[in-house]
Amino acid sequence: MAERIRIAIAGHGNLGRGVEAAVARNADMELAGIYSRRPPEQLKPLQAATPVFGMEALPGHTDRIHVLILCGGSKEDLPVQGPQLAALFNTVDSFDTHARIPEYFAAVDAPARENSRTALISAGWDPGMFSINRVMSEALLPDGATYTFWGDGLSQGHSDAVRRVDGVADAVQYTRPVEEAVERVRRAERPVLSTREKHTRECFVVLEEGADAERVRDAIVTMPHYFDAYDTTVHFISAEELARDHRAMGHGGFVIRSGNTSAGNAQVVEYALKLRSNPEFTASVLVAYARAVHRLHAMGQYGAKTVFDVPPGLLSSRSAEQLRAEEL
Amino acid sequence: MAERIRIAIAGHGNLGRGVEAAVARNADMELAGIYSRRPPEQLKPLQAATPVFGMEALPGHTDRIHVLILCGGSKEDLPVQGPQLAALFNTVDSFDTHARIPEYFAAVDAPARENSRTALISAGWDPGMFSINRVMSEALLPDGATYTFWGDGLSQGHSDAVRRVDGVADAVQYTRPVEEAVERVRRAERPVLSTREKHTRECFVVLEEGADAERVRDAIVTMPHYFDAYDTTVHFISAEELARDHRAMGHGGFVIRSGNTSAGNAQVVEYALKLRSNPEFTASVLVAYARAVHRLHAMGQYGAKTVFDVPPGLLSSRSAEQLRAEEL
Ligand SMILES: NC(=O)c1ccc[n+]([C@@H]2O[C@H](COP(=O)([O-])OP(=O)(O)OC[C@H]3O[C@@H](n4cnc5c(N)ncnc54)[C@H](OP(=O)(O)O)[C@@H]3O)[C@@H](O)[C@H]2O)c1
Numbered sequence: 001m002a003e004r005i006r007i008a009i010a011g012h013g014n015l016g017r018g019v020e021a022a023v024a025r026n027a028d029m030e031l032a033g034i035y036s037r038r039p040p041e042q043l044k045p046l047q048a049a050t051p052v053f054g055m056e057a058l059p060g061h062t063d064r065i066h067v068l069i070l071c072g073g074s075k076e077d078l079p080v081q082g083p084q085l086a087a088l089f090n091t092v093d094s095f096d097t098h099a100r101i102p103e104y105f106a107a108v109d110a111p112a113r114e115n116s117r118t119a120l121i122s123a124g125w126d127p128g129m130f131s132i133n134r135v136m137s138e139a140l141l142p143d144g145a146t147y148t149f150w151g152d153g154l155s156q157g158h159s160d161a162v163r164r165v166d167g168v169a170d171a172v173q174y175t176r177p178v179e180e181a182v183e184r185v186r187r188a189e190r191p192v193l194s195t196r197e198k199h200t201r202e203c204f205v206v207l208e209e210g211a212d213a214e215r216v217r218d219a220i221v222t223m224p225h226y227f228d229a230y231d232t233t234v235h236f237i238s239a240e241e242l243a244r245d246h247r248a249m250g251h252g253g254f255v256i257r258s259g260n261t262s263a264g265n266a267q268v269v270e271y272a273l274k275l276r277s278n279p280e281f282t283a284s285v286l287v288a289y290a291r292a293v294h295r296l297h298a299m300g301q302y303g304a305k306t307v308f309d310v311p312p313g314l315l316s317s318r319s320a321e322q323l324r325a326e327e328l
Numbered sequence: 329m330a331e332r333i334r335i336a337i338a339g340h341g342n343l344g345r346g347v348e349a350a351v352a353r354n355a356d357m358e359l360a361g362i363y364s365r366r367p368p369e370q371l372k373p374l375q376a377a378t379p380v381f382g383m384e385a386l387p388g389h390t391d392r393i394h395v396l397i398l399c400g401g402s403k404e405d406l407p408v409q410g411p412q413l414a415a416l417f418n419t420v421d422s423f424d425t426h427a428r429i430p431e432y433f434a435a436v437d438a439p440a441r442e443n444s445r446t447a448l449i450s451a452g453w454d455p456g457m458f459s460i461n462r463v464m465s466e467a468l469l470p471d472g473a474t475y476t477f478w479g480d481g482l483s484q485g486h487s488d489a490v491r492r493v494d495g496v497a498d499a500v501q502y503t504r505p506v507e508e509a510v511e512r513v514r515r516a517e518r519p520v521l522s523t524r525e526k527h528t529r530e531c532f533v534v535l536e537e538g539a540d541a542e543r544v545r546d547a548i549v550t551m552p553h554y555f556d557a558y559d560t561t562v563h564f565i566s567a568e569e570l571a572r573d574h575r576a577m578g579h580g581g582f583v584i585r586s587g588n589t590s591a592g593n594a595q596v597v598e599y600a601l602k603l604r605s606n607p608e609f610t611a612s613v614l615v616a617y618a619r620a621v622h623r624l625h626a627m628g629q630y631g632a633k634t635v636f637d638v639p640p641g642l643l644s645s646r647s648a649e650q651l652r653a654e655e656l
Pocket residue numbers: 010011012013014015016035036037038071072073074075077094095096097122123124125126127128278279282
């Protein structure tokens with residue numbers, strides 16, 4: 001058997017733990033180590049035998065690692081870590097601040113090229129698998145319309161926004177697609193849908209002692225950008241209920257494109273994800289792309305890449321011959 | 329604007345007509361001509377201005393054509409035309425005899441390489457988009473199971489088989505997924521499903537005069553390979569009913585994979601197609617891959633390729649920068 005691909009993890013949060021679980025499910029890979037900004041003794045890897053290091057050990061470990069998976073947050077961590085680490089390692093990350101992707105791509109591309117490294121940015125499910133399906137289905141049906149629906153699922157950014165409201169002790173926010181809108185899209189009606197018609201938002205809020213529920217509700221549902229363009233429902237619950245009923249990290253959604261190949265013939269392409277654990281699925285995507293990055297690097301393809309640049313076959317542990325014989 | 333991609337069509341059946349319609353919907357392409365084994369005057373292109381030639385004109389037309397889309401049948405035409413034409417042109421085809429794909433790949437690869445041509449084989453929806461989704465979802469969820477369901481749709485091969493039965497004047501056969509099986513797969517049960525449990529078959533048969541309906545029914549439902557492993561329903565109808573109700577070419581299906589990223593967390597990935605016209609959708613896929621082939625050829629990637637070898641971004645008429653900014 002060929003040498004196994006040595007994966008390492010930079011940043012040990014939800015995603016980092018998901019990568020540990022995913023590497024264990026891929027026989028052609030092994031976990032070389034976990035790297036964190038926190039003191040190693042504070043971290044508990046899934047497998048006790050997995051070595052844990054401080055981030056400062058990374059520059060001395062370039063020989064131990066084939067692909068480093070960056071599991072830091074998109075807001076604060078990756079803009080700093082991505083460019084730095086792409087100078088030293090082949091990397092994969094899940095950078096998901098959509099509006100800043102071109103800027104982040106450029107910041108990672110330069111050091112990766114200078115050091116002959118391959119750095120795949122913005123993998124995961126959205127950005128990631130959903131992006132691929134938006135691009136492919138549009139290419140297949142140029143005369144059509146694409147719709148992305150998210151949910152049912154917990155949105156981290158919106159939960160954070162609710163938690164910042166005066167009088168809120170804790171909160172979670174779920175994004176839900178409007179079933180009727182999804183059905184119209186599936187029927188190839190190509191509806192024009194407002195923000196309000198596509199998703200609803202539902203908040204479960206624990207109030208601070210003495211907070212005024214109606215003022216909190218009002219502050220949430222009128223919050224610009226986050227809630228004002230949506231129909232939002234706010235439920236007030238106890239801290240115990242929040243802890244008991246709202247710790248799951250399920251998510252998912254659909255990318256649906258309908259288009260006409262001739263005047264009378266509408267065609268519908270749908271890609272759907274039903275995720276019990278958003279971070280574990282995202283991590284599994286990162287790990288599959290780590291395999292592709294390892295191969296792209298061996299082929300001399302350096303610099304920043306995205307999922308749009310990766311041939312599907314490179315994600316598989318099977319050879320091109322096997323895939324042709326078994327899956328085509 | 330850059331020079332448009334000049335597409336030509338070899339073989340003018342359902343797929344060939346679909347390619348005509350698809351090229352008209354892609355602003356960066358133009359149709360250079362239609363080539364057929366039949367005399368040009370017997371063919372009616374969608375646009376009267378499209379030039380029609382005999383196949384024998386092809387060797388003299390290598391300068392006029394960027395990508396030749398082979399629309400011949402997989403059984404008799406492509407095994408001969410594919411290798412011959414891949415020596416002269418960049419090609420795309422929809423070869424769908426799954427068991428013979430490795431052999432066909434090799435037969436096309438050699439002449440394409442010798443002549444520095446790029447030949448993409450077996451594009452379409454299955455093989456094609458379904459193959460990509462089988463491979464990618466398995467790579468994302470290695471601990472899981474993949475299911476392909478076809479239908480509701482008319483199966484050409486099975487319709488032909490029914491037409492060969494003694495006493496049958498004409499017939500069509502529909503393949504239908506078993507809804508309960510699909511639901512079990514979507515619930516991530518990973519069921520073990522027999523052939524019979526996944527699909528049913530439904531035949532609409534016009535009898536020859538004096539034929540014995542019960543003997544015909546029996547011959548169909550017990551036919552080895554085609555029907556004996558399925559629950560098959562046979563309806564007898566008139567030639568008028570067949571012509572009126574069974575000329576649509578709709579099809580579709582699902583590729584569903586469910587898998588666990590950890591013991592408690594099942595994830596489900598589903599890709600679904602609802603096609604009003606199977607040949608028009610297949611043709612649209614071929615045309616998008618023609619764009620990719622044109623680019624692969626410009627990059628010096630010669631020889632036979634499959635959909636597994638093509639980065640998704642190459643299918644789009646937009647640039648890599650645009651795709652990163654707009655779709656990631
Ligand atoms: N593309 C997609 O589809 C997709 C989907 C989901 C998420 N994402 C992205 O993935 C990013 C990471 O998500 P996540 O859920 O893994 O975030 P997270 O759990 O907050 O972890 C982010 C970082 O915070 C640090 N951290 C984690 N737990 C900590 C603790 N208890 N105390 C102090 N620091 C801790 C870790 O770095 P150290 O170990 O260095 O301290 C970790 O790398 C998100 O920002 C999001 O942008 C993308």
